[in-house]
Amino acid sequence: MSTVAFPARSRPDYGGAVVTGMREFEDEQDEYVHSVAARLVGGDETALEEIFDRWSALVHTYALRALRDTHDAEDVTQQVFVAAWRSRHTLVPSRSALPAWLIGIARHKIADTRAARSRDADRARAAAQVPEDHLVQESADSEIADRLVVRQAVDELPDPRRTIVFLAFWEGLSHAEIADTVGLPLGTVKSHVRRGLVKLHQQLEGVRHDSR
């Protein structure tokens, strides 16, 4: 594994400073999400472009996993953002409302696509299985959405926290190994992993709350 090490820091208060700076960064991020949502509601066209750039991969990946078809996934993505613009007055801006709202719209578009598919399929055969399948799919879908929200939340963490969280959760490195790799004190690494997990949790809770 090749990882670019961060410059070694020996100052013991470094961790504290990083964590404080991190909190400001997170506040700015939340503030941005809130303000771009407000701009969308206000009919600002560039807000839709920014929202597309930030969340289209999330929506697209969600549709791709749920529908397992690249063409349908692209269609759904397109429909979601067009629908987002057209129903922008229904959005109540909050820190996590935007991704939650987009995922909610995506869930409906995915269901529509499935409904269209089953209309095309053998009706009699489909009718016997639909109710149960439907519930199973719904719950599988929401698990997918949760996992992808977590993934994006990690991607959006500022470094070095992002790298540290990746090494811990994706590469399975121990805290001591991470400290060696990135050249930060063990305590700082632990703090980043802890704060990272809490941040992911908060992000996910916000999205879950706002999408219900």
Added chain:
Amino acid sequence: MTHVEIDRLAELVLAPDDSPAEVRRHVESCSECAVTLAALSDVRRMVGEDALVPVPAGVRAHVMAQVGLATAPTASTSTVLTDDVVRPLTRPPVAAEGPPRRRGGIPMWAAGLAAGIALVAGLGIGRVTGGGPASPQPEAQDPAAVVAAADLTALDSDADRGVASAVESDDTVTLRVSARELGGDEGFHEVWLLNVDGTRMVALGVLAGGDSGEFQVPRGLLDQGYRIVDISVEPEDGDPTHSGVSLARGELA
């Protein structure tokens, strides 16, 4: 009851051995903290997902075209496509069609076109009327004579996108398109002739070999006002209508 800090709960999830015994004891007797602990464990379980898959580049342009916004991410284009420009052109055909078309039935090519016409009119009528093709020279030696040409430019700027020329020979006109820098959006490039009346268009064909192509055009078309060369990017979705995303345009004169 005083709850434990969420960081301590995260620590309990991540490194139970490091976690003080009193944190564990508290969670055992506090349902609220137990719920948070369970949620943190859930998140810990949900990591490991592969990277998100970006959507192909053309989708963004389609979204913007469908909601009636500019297709290019520059601020200047959005002002071209104001409602005032779009409505007189698009309302009649959309209303007559009934069910909305797959792409929302907004002929964006018409919207941009209207602005283009306004621009040409503003620059001087002479370019439209006086600059048109004269009758073929009776003395012409070359059986194929260029009767009209157009500089192609991007819609949102004057950036050069190549040239198109109409070459006349006997009863047919051949449109030679030599475009450049059409961009890397996914899909193929299709050439259209738009009528200067802003309501009609003809598809000429696809630029299959790079950015250049030749298209036979019935001679009458140009005379009827089909003089605006338009190059669109089309997704491979089988929809024969204009995608609404124009990469280059120029009027034959």
